[in-house]
Amino acid sequence: MIHYSKFKESSIQGRYINMDSIQKCFSKLSEPLIEIGKSVNQVQIHAFQLGNGPIKVLLWSQMHGNESTTTKALWDLVNFLRSNDPLAYTILKECSLMVVPMLNPDGANVYTRENCNGVDLNRDAKMQSQPESVALRRLFNSFQPDFCFNLHDQRTLFSAGNTNKPATVSFLSPASNKEREITPTRETAMKLIAGMNVMLQKHIPGQVGRYDDGFNDNCVGDTFQMLGVPTVLFESGHYPGDYDREITRKYIFLSLLEAFKIIAEHQVDEFSVGDYFSIPGNHKLFFDIIIENAGIVNPRISNTHKVGVRYKEVLVDGTVVFEPQITEVGTLNGFYGHRTIECVDTKGFGFTYADTPLLDLLKNTKE
Numbered sequence: 426m427i428h429y430s431k432f433k434e435s436s437i438q439g440r441y442i443n444m445d446s447i448q449k450c451f452s453k454l455s456e457p458l459i460e461i462g463k464s465v466n467q468v469q470i471h472a473f474q475l476g477n478g479p480i481k482v483l484l485w486s487q488m489h490g491n492e493s494t495t496t497k498a499l500w501d502l503v504n505f506l507r508s509n510d511p512l513a514y515t516i517l518k519e520c521s522l523m524v525v526p527m528l529n530p531d532g533a534n535v536y537t538r539e540n541c542n543g544v545d546l547n548r549d550a551k552m553q554s555q556p557e558s559v560a561l562r563r564l565f566n567s568f569q570p571d572f573c574f575n576l577h578d579q580r581t582l583f584s585a586g587n588t589n590k591p592a593t594v595s596f597l598s599p600a601s602n603k604e605r606e607i608t609p610t611r612e613t614a615m616k617l618i619a620g621m622n623v624m625l626q627k628h629i630p631g632q633v634g635r636y637d638d639g640f641n642d643n644c645v646g647d648t649f650q651m652l653g654v655p656t657v658l659f660e661s662g663h664y665p666g667d668y669d670r671e672i673t674r675k676y677i678f679l680s681l682l683e684a685f686k687i688i689a690e691h692q693v694d695e696f697s698v699g700d701y702f703s704i705p706g707n708h709k710l711f712f713d714i715i716i717e718n719a720g721i722v723n724p725r726i727s728n729t730h731k732v733g734v735r736y737k738e739v740l741v742d743g744t745v746v747f748e749p750q751i752t753e754v755g756t757l758n759g760f761y762g763h764r765t766i767e768c769v770d771t772k773g774f775g776f777t778y779a780d781t782p783l784l785d786l787l788k789n790t791k792e
């Protein structure tokens with residue numbers, strides 16, 4: 426039994442995590458920092474190694490600057506590995522972890538997916554046109570990992586399969602060719618994911634999803650898999666009510682820990698490819714809010730229709746603000762809301778004070 430709260434890194438929380446936010450975490454490390462390169466804005470990109478075991482694992486987070494949940498979980502994992510838990514000892518004895526907590530510091534600073542040239546680093550694997558892409562590839566080449574963990578966040582719209590359960594955590598063993606063949610490399614990553622899924626189902630049953638495996642050799646994961654290194658894509662998703670992703674953070678921490686446990690104890694082959702494929706695929710079935718009976722507030726909207734709202738994440742004064750946007754009006758059959766608002770009267774009863782901007786938006790919208 427892991428007591429997560431003992432290891433949670435309390436100096437970082439919420440969605441906006443930039444290089445400044447993690448300086449304290451870096452300063453606690455006794456391991457030397459390795460400068461693997463500089464960002465477009467000349468910010469040093471650091472890595473560090475934990476453990477000295479024979480199985481080498483390369484992990485990088487925040488390749489997409491606004492995807493910070495896995496960065497938080499990584500530092501929680503560092504705290505665990507620095508504890509005197511026997512599992513920490515086993516992992517550090519069997520594995521060498523090369524950790525890049527923030528590959529895209531410029532994007533993280535302004536809360537964008539892309540780097541400061543507007544390039545998606547996860548579509549730059551072939552070209553390697555950006556210094557951040559070069560830094561990661563150089564590290565990959567010199568470290569020669571046995572496993573790669575590609576750490577991301579996904580949007581709130583994903584459900585785990587055709588269900589009303591959000592995909593709180595999603596995984597992918599990326600394809601390594603157009604035919605999506607199950608190569609031995611892919612198979613190893615699939616088994617590892619199946620193992621993490623067994624653990625996660627005990628905590629968040631039905632809330633684990635599997636990503637689409639369309640091949641794109643511009644994606645870093647597909648490329649590393651193609652180069653023969655089992656690569657796992659981790660996606661932190663939505664947990665009900667947890668827009669700060671502090672709960673999802675815990676499930677990512679537990680997933681990382683489980684993966685290292687399976688690797689360190691040489692248990693990968695205990696799991697099957699079939700179990701990987703039994704994880705439901707991600708579907709796009711969620712809105713952040715679904716508004717029912719909107720015709721009461723705005724007669725231009727049919728009463729048989731619902732209004733689908735998705736949040737746009739905007740950085741305002743160092744905080745991520747969730748700005749509601751009406752993205753669809755229709756029957757919305759088969760769709761779900763993380764929250765449902767039922768309009769009760771023309772004044773907007775059913776909405777809270779905090780929903781005032783949303784109510785104004787609703788009054789001014791047309792079908």
Ligand SMILES: [Zn+2]
Pocket residue numbers: 489492576577578
């Ligand atoms: Zn991402």
